[in-house]
Amino acid sequence: MKKRKIERYAPSAIEAMWRDEWARTRAHETPDVSDKPNFYFLTMFPYPSGDIHVGHWYAFAPADCAARYLRMRGHNVLFPMGFDAFGINAENAAIDRKIHPAAWTEKNMAHMRDQFHRMGAAIDWRREVVTCYPEYYRWNQWMFLRLYEKGLAYRGEAPVNWCPRDETVLANEQVIAGRCERCDTPVVKRLMTQWFFKITAYADELLRFDGLDWPERVRVMQTNWIGRSEGAELAFPIEGRPGEEIRFFTTRPDTIYGATFVVLAPEHPLVAKITAPARRADVERYVERARNMTEIERTAAEREKTGVDTGAFARNVFTGERVPVWVADYVLATYGTGAIMAVPAHDERDFAFAQKYGLEIREVISPDGKEHAALDAAYVGEGVMVRSGPFAGTRSEEGKGAVAEEARRRGVGAPAVTYRLRDWLISRQRYWGTPIPIVYCDACGQVPVPYDQLPIVLPRDVEFTGRGGSPLAHVASFVNTTCPRCGKPAKRDTDTMDTFVDSSWYMYRYLDPKIDTAFMNKAVGRRWLPVAQYTGGIEHAILHLLYMRFVCKALRDLGELWFDEPALRLQNQGTIIFGGRKMSKSRGNVQTPDEYVAKYGADTLRLFMMFLGPWTEGADWDASGIEGVHRFLNRVWTLGLSEPGDGPRDRAIDHAVHHTVEKVTEDLAAYRFNTAIAAMMELSNALQHASGPSRREGVRALTLLLAPFAPYLSEELWHRWGQAGSIHAQAWPTFDPALAAPEEVTLVVQVDGKVRDRLTVPAGLSKPAASDAALASPRAKAALDGRDVDRVVVVPDRLVNIVTRRRS
């Protein structure tokens, strides 16, 4: 092969040049109508924290590669990007550094857009969505009002999660192990009046994932989060208080004859009403103490149970007995009705509580059908009902329904279903979010702001002190308004919406972010929706992905959408760990990609992010291997610019090329970027030792395969070869199955499962021929010495295993 001085691979110059060229030719703009089928490829948009860090690259570079691949496969791919731009970090920056959240956010977005450009991401920026702009959040307000009209947005008092550090309430989903999702501060419960979205109305539908290609893991997590339980809701009357009753939910109505006491959560409204005067001081002290505990303290699993007797009694309507009513914080105010019937014989928690306080433990479910005097531990399994009046002798499985029906007949209960899922608390006592479009009027009460007065714009001049309450409450010009109904002075709601509201519908806004007559351009939406592929971090398995599904279904029922699920296919990438923790600005362990981009080029870093391992697994960040992929790109560069030389067609090389096309195609379709890159590396190694037409075609195919991974390098080579147009507009290479199959294979010869020889034989050798070849192997013969052949197992094109027995 002729040696010729080849220009060095200089990524920075190449990448800058093509970046400009692609901008000039609007290469990344996607039309809504084309002769190709539309494909909406969505990836979760970032919070504008200031930098596209290595963790972001891990999410976006492979997603961009997948979107580019689908383009080459003949799809008209929409790959938009935007910013989830409201949120508490901007506000904290304002408090700490006296920068207005809007200015801080704008500065960060400008930098991050530039970083996206340098990455080479094929984003259609005409469609950018920024959630903190009034043009966007007015549609949050519109959606709120539509949900309000339907009864799906309501204001109510409930024990809510309060983060003392962020000084705001949090949704259940934002409390991780009793701590604030954002700042890790232990959360406390507070009774507050707040706005909720009625996600529980969709609990059953959210449990169905029909037609969705979503990871099992996410479906399981959402299913568990929703937590559907079947049982009965029953009520015991309160002694001496006609008309008052304690309602509770149970999954074990069959154990009702063992309900020897009742327990209320400390927050239960009946506690104050029914407590006997003599017990009042103790009960109040207990309730007060529970109120001041963090959720972590209250729910510590190993903690000894505590409680106090209210001195009041309820009547077990099945046994007819009076049973004491206790207050204990092991009963959760937020689940079921906030009260339980305690069946100590058949519930571990009730058992521990009854033992500690000397309450009666009465067996009513017997595993063997016999009555036992005392129990060492709660028996929670199924069995036969005993000491259960007319139900004695009934199997517990049947007893559940029978007792519930009997309760219905007597008017003291009914079969019921309860969910762990709570309604979505959307009020936040923060500034940097969407104002809630409600006005409070002394005369008219709670009044929705009319649609034609939207958006309610966030006032710019606000004092950021970081101290108590909603910042908007201190802005007189914002708070004071007139009632839309009666025109008298009134006050605005001063809370803002949870930012997960913003991200629950942004995929619709991308289609036409400028439209000002609707939240979405439906004509465009009909061409793209629902999303064909969604990618993003597994950390959003519950939060964002559940809200997004709920909002889709709610908008559907409002007549605004025509499909049941927002995204048909979901692919989660794993997490990039650095210093033992997820990489994020707020954790202060961010690694910047910029130095690697400067030193090796964006193509190298893109490839490296994808080469770290399986995308779904995440990785510990360690850049020490980046040289390897850089060397590979250097080799491709050299291959691309060197003369292939003369020579005959090389069947082995042709096979390698077609096999690699097949392998990379399969891997990309399944998001196996790491093995696709390994296959391309193998091909480049093989091509270096080839010449002639096989090499020429191989280099061309390799460069096309590489195009979605390394868009700059491949475009430059394409251009230098004098090819017309962009490589990214070319069709994905195809393979000939006949050539992709090998001509010769290595046949492993085993004797009793141990490898004794390797034979190179033509592919497709028949079983008898393979068997004969193996038996003729001198090494196999040597291993067979002194033994008889029992049988021969042949796996065509793979191996021959000669099974022996001792010569008799």
Added chain:
RNA sequence: GCGGGAGUGGCGGAACGGUAGACGCGUAAGCUUCAGGAGCUUAUGUCCGCAAGGACGUGAGGGUUCAAAUCCCUCCUUCCGCACCA
């Protein structure tokens, strides 16, 4: 505690029940270069052996099978989710 992943060379990781360790990092030797860097070639699981070759080897132990990293059982470690949900 419950549910779900995952344990493979010095490292990241490959392996339809059929050649364990592809590809890459690192390391070593050699070539090339004025030099720095880079590039190229070869070797590189462990042990025994001068070699040919052999034995062992996928967290531990058992099982199924002609054949197990892969399937089954028990256990250990680790990651993730849920965590007093009645």
